[in-house]
Amino acid sequence: MMRSLASCLFAATVLAGPALAQAKAKAQNVPEIPYESVPNYLKLPPGLYMGEAMGVATNSKGHLFVYTRSANTRLFEFDQNGKFVREIGEGNYGFEFAHSVRVDPEDNIWVVDEGTNMVIKFNPAGKVVMVLGRRPPTVAGAVATNPAPPKPPAAKYLFGRPTDVGWDPQGNIFVSDGYVNNRVVKYDKNGRFLKQVGSEKAGSEPGQMNLPHGLAVDLKGNVYVADRSNNRMQVFDNDLNFKSVYDNIGTSWTVCVSPGPHQYLFTSNSNPNGNPPGSWDNTGEIYKMELDGTVLGRFGHASKQMGGFQVVHMMDCRNPNQIIVAEIESWRVQKLLLMAPATNGNTTSAAR
Amino acid sequence: MRHSLPNLLAASGLMVAAGVVAAAQVREISFDSADPLKFSANIPIGEVGGVATNSKGEIFVYTRVGHPTITIGTARPFAHGGSRLYEFDRTGKFVREIGQDSYGFLVAQQARVDPHDNLWVVDQMSSMVIEFDPAGRVQLLLGRKAESERVPALPLNPQPGAGGGERAADAEGPPRRGRGGPPGAGAQSDVFQRPTDVAWDSTGNIYVADGLGNARVAKFDKTGKFIKSWGSRGAAQGQFNGVRGIAIDAQNNVYVADAGNKRIQVFDGDGNFKSQIADIGAPAALCITPGSHQYLYSSNSNPPDDIDSAGEIYKLELSGQVVGKFGRAGKLPKEFGTVNALNCRGENDLLVGEIGNWRVQKLTLRP
Numbered sequence: 001m002m003r004s005l006a007s008c009l010f011a012a013t014v015l016a017g018p019a020l021a022q023a024k025a026k027a028q029n030v031p032e033i034p035y036e037s038v039p040n041y042l043k044l045p046p047g048l049y050m051g052e053a054m055g056v057a058t059n060s061k062g063h064l065f066v067y068t069r070s071a072n073t074r075l076f077e078f079d080q081n082g083k084f085v086r087e088i089g090e091g092n093y094g095f096e097f098a099h100s101v102r103v104d105p106e107d108n109i110w111v112v113d114e115g116t117n118m119v120i121k122f123n124p125a126g127k128v129v130m131v132l133g134r135r136p137p138t139v140a141g142a143v144a145t146n147p148a149p150p151k152p153p154a155a156k157y158l159f160g161r162p163t164d165v166g167w168d169p170q171g172n173i174f175v176s177d178g179y180v181n182n183r184v185v186k187y188d189k190n191g192r193f194l195k196q197v198g199s200e201k202a203g204s205e206p207g208q209m210n211l212p213h214g215l216a217v218d219l220k221g222n223v224y225v226a227d228r229s230n231n232r233m234q235v236f237d238n239d240l241n242f243k244s245v246y247d248n249i250g251t252s253w254t255v256c257v258s259p260g261p262h263q264y265l266f267t268s269n270s271n272p273n274g275n276p277p278g279s280w281d282n283t284g285e286i287y288k289m290e291l292d293g294t295v296l297g298r299f300g301h302a303s304k305q306m307g308g309f310q311v312v313h314m315m316d317c318r319n320p321n322q323i324i325v326a327e328i329e330s331w332r333v334q335k336l337l338l339m340a341p342a343t344n345g346n347t348t349s350a351a352r
Numbered sequence: 353m354r355h356s357l358p359n360l361l362a363a364s365g366l367m368v369a370a371g372v373v374a375a376a377q378v379r380e381i382s383f384d385s386a387d388p389l390k391f392s393a394n395i396p397i398g399e400v401g402g403v404a405t406n407s408k409g410e411i412f413v414y415t416r417v418g419h420p421t422i423t424i425g426t427a428r429p430f431a432h433g434g435s436r437l438y439e440f441d442r443t444g445k446f447v448r449e450i451g452q453d454s455y456g457f458l459v460a461q462q463a464r465v466d467p468h469d470n471l472w473v474v475d476q477m478s479s480m481v482i483e484f485d486p487a488g489r490v491q492l493l494l495g496r497k498a499e500s501e502r503v504p505a506l507p508l509n510p511q512p513g514a515g516g517g518e519r520a521a522d523a524e525g526p527p528r529r530g531r532g533g534p535p536g537a538g539a540q541s542d543v544f545q546r547p548t549d550v551a552w553d554s555t556g557n558i559y560v561a562d563g564l565g566n567a568r569v570a571k572f573d574k575t576g577k578f579i580k581s582w583g584s585r586g587a588a589q590g591q592f593n594g595v596r597g598i599a600i601d602a603q604n605n606v607y608v609a610d611a612g613n614k615r616i617q618v619f620d621g622d623g624n625f626k627s628q629i630a631d632i633g634a635p636a637a638l639c640i641t642p643g644s645h646q647y648l649y650s651s652n653s654n655p656p657d658d659i660d661s662a663g664e665i666y667k668l669e670l671s672g673q674v675v676g677k678f679g680r681a682g683k684l685p686k687e688f689g690t691v692n693a694l695n696c697r698g699e700n701d702l703l704v705g706e707i708g709n710w711r712v713q714k715l716t717l718r719p
Contacts, residue, residue, distance in 0.1 A: 072419055086393075088393075089396070090393075090394060090396065091394075091396040091417055091418045091419075091436075092396050092398070092417070092418075093396065093398025093399060093415075093416055093417045093418065093710070094398070095419075096419065125391065125393075126393050127391045127393075128397070128710055128711075130683055130709075131708075131709065131710055134656050134657065134708070135399075137459070138416070138420040138434050138458065138459050138477060139458075139459045139476050139477045139546065140505055141501055141502060141503070141504075141505025141506075142422060142429075142501070142503045142504055142505050143504065143505050144504065155657050156657070156658065156660070157656075157657045157658060157659060158657045190682065190683055190684055191659070191682075191683040192659065192660070192682070192683075193660070
């Protein structure tokens, strides 16, 4: 989502011009990974519609959860064949403007809502078992989303349009926060604040962020943050100390890390909202990487047709060869079957 | 501790004799927690404003859920929805919803059941007190919802230091919204500003804690006719800084949670100041047990943006003597997230409604 008119105009200008190549560096000679999109993947019952597909995640049984902006924001569950199972959280106080859904190792379902500034944990039965953050109190009326400057310090237990959530193997909780603040917060498994990196202020130095838009945590507890408006990914260790920057992947909108002994990292250089002229030429692809930043391959392109992407907002990579993507501007979820790339050895290290 | 002058002297004498330092010596009461409500997928529970039981043990929950809405269309933005009222049986099974789509349900604040099993709810945003009979029909209304909202909202003018329970954007202060009324003290009749609680004396007179916008207690007879109100904003005796709760004992003494002044003030039924109870944090919710020996519970609720401070609940004699305390702020069972409601039908059996954790806990104390 564009943050303001000014940045919107700025982005359009940059995208239209040749300066883009410098502004959003990308690895060269990256192998194309062939793939196909599963036809008619999700089967919604008559009368039920998907809106902007913001969040997508699978659980250990292969069930799929989609957090979508309909007339009201809603959370849908589908089985492993894409058949609709149920709606979760209908009438939930924290559902206003979907941003992310993730499933933790115990199959609890977590949603991040940027309209209510809340992170909500549902157990597998669909019962709310923990909330982080707080919806701005209704009794105050319609108040400003972003307080007038000077920006107040980011609070331990309140968010400003948070974007994503993840966990390390110990169950510590990481929240990327977000459009108003520019930080990643670490809580223990019981929801007690431990630490943050970044702050309410945007910045481009290591450890500073400008719209942390997504995150993922590997099995060593390292945290990969899509630092979207800085056109890079940042990596932090488990205590949120800065480790490295991957900045040859365009604009990192969203990230995921696959499970298993050999983990892979995926990031999407999503085409910008509004499809500025020329933007399809150099955005829209997803990168497959090693955790150390080595780019292994790329796939996908901006398009309104199935098989192409319209602003990928989130990816599920529980199976690194079956990527499920949620798109904002095509109101759909696609399941992509990746095939082995032609091996040409042209991998490129992204670590700096 | 209660601080009427004779008591204060007596108490300080005793404390010196016993070598007691009050705050440090409060006994911890052990307790257990259970979830009293059976999960029902299509019955969402959000921030719990009120929880109450009737004489049969049925449980009522008034909760902030769904999509509080301001309608687009004209320059008069109309507010709708945002809270629902549920009934569960004594085993926690969902029975029914009451007051569906009520005009007055905006921000659930409190639920109480009177001695005749009528259910009363207080809404902080519509500034209404609504009585339902046991069948769920509207019986009596106090206050009137503002016709429309201001967009953008005017600031609530938070009062510094008015802690206890909710604070920050929803701290004390006149909302100056819509029709509204004169902000602050001295409002008459049933023009409430963010009322918080309701209670009755033995003859059925109605007392409304009013509240976070006004700073008074309003008294009505049982027909809803205004009798009087007392209080104004301030820290002196009989003044309030955030009236967050009210409870009445069998002798018709009125206990008022004066959170911003970190005290409970005790009045007779005519509003004459009798005493105050302090050293129990910022009282954000009260209840008094029934029976021949009554106890008073008071919650020093943590603010919603901080679970690393406060949160404990005090058990007191009506004299103000602290029996003990229990719990702390947090998200686990036996921890509390901004307690907004206390219900105590038994001396050691409580229901606790939480803003921060979107739940009700049933507590059993092991004194």
